[in-house]
Amino acid sequence: MDTKCEAGKWNVDAYLRGCASRTVLEALANKWTCLLIDALRHGPLRFGELRRKLDGITQKSLTQTLRVMERDGIVIRSVYPTIPPRVEYELSDLGRSVAGLMEGVKRWSEEHVDEILAAREAYDLRAQEEPRPVPVG
Amino acid sequence: MDTKCEAGKWNVDAYLRGCASRTVLEALANKWTCLLIDALRHGPLRFGELRRKLDGITQKSLTQTLRVMERDGIVIRSVYPTIPPRVEYELSDLGRSVAGLMEGVKRWSEEHVDEILAAREAYDLRAQEEPRPVPVG
DNA sequence: TATATAGGTACCTTGTGGATACCAAGTGTG
């Protein structure tokens, strides 16, 4: 988006390193990350509570996702060395800011997702009846 | 984000089907999709022009990505049956709207990517010197 | 013959996700 070189040609490696949008997207556009941010919006939750809330997530995936989010500064992990152990996760300021960003994406999505879905239906219908136009052979 | 059930517990399958944000994110948060949208912002381009502009993309990936974007109604593909064949890709209205959405993400990213990067550095530094706090053992 | 056009397709490698088993400390139960 913002890293070009040599007459409008992108060096993709430089792009991947330098593009802020891509860094953010890679941090957020994960299968579970958005769900976790939403789950934590109203206050801290324990590991087991999150696991039960996100019905279907495995321990491994939950651990991994939370670890990455903690590393990115989106969630804060607090360990209380009680017996049995108690680990709480909560959104940081940055995490709450992410939740705000997601609101914008959510609004746009709700406004336009129907267009995408309709385009897919129309495309699949076209593809069924007529073979797609190919330049050669 | 918007599909809950049974006392705040998410059915993830229903979520994956029903969540507009996720549908949109899956359509856009692709390795090449954002680059292609940006490349096409100033008018239609041919297949070969796109391939040269996105230095590093393979033919297969470019074909696949453009096909998906065409199916989602983001790009319009026009075939001119000349010799040699000529195929042009351009953004649809929806595609231009996506470019607008990406502007918001881009702004947020540029404002906050440094915080994420700093959090990562700090995390990695902490992880180096002290072992991470584990509840037991 | 080689190149340019716009792809299609078979194959291979990598990476990611899920399932499963296991751990460690203490607590409750028989």
Added chain:
DNA sequence: CACACTTGGTATCCACAAGGTACCTATATA
């Protein structure tokens, strides 16, 4: 005493999907 249960993880294996490489189509031009 032996056992299972709790919490919050690790470690391991396996399957599936995504992505890349390489080679194929067909036609006109130099």
